Amino acid sequence: MNLLAFLGLGQMELILVSAMLLPMLLTLWALIDAIRSEFVKDINKLIWILVILCLPLAGGILYFLLARKQKVAA
Template identity: 45%
Template sequence: MDLIGMPGGMGMMIVFFVLIPFTLWVIALVDCLKGDFSGDNKIIWVLVIIFLPVLGSILYFLVGRNQKIA
């Protein structure tokens, strides 16, 4: 038995493959929606984050956050 009581390390796999990406997705989406962007950048980033959840979230944190209006 492990973290969640599932045999064979399933609990850690669930945390790694479901919980962490979902948390990253939610944080990226909330941060994007709260930020101020110029033009249509906000709409584009929201669509990227929604339709490409893991990759879109990573791209947003690497590229999109720098496009916010200070």
């Protein structure tokens, strides 16, 4: 039994759902990581959270590319 046919999802619907879910998951992952992480300056955490929330997809990508340098080494 084909699960996608059972759910009434075709190939195009699956692509659209994936295109919507992946950016939301990236944003959620970045937000959780920013909240849990320790930063050199406390204000950096607030700034990154605001960037992630105001620019959902771009903010998450920027966070993972640039915030590493600002975190406290574990």
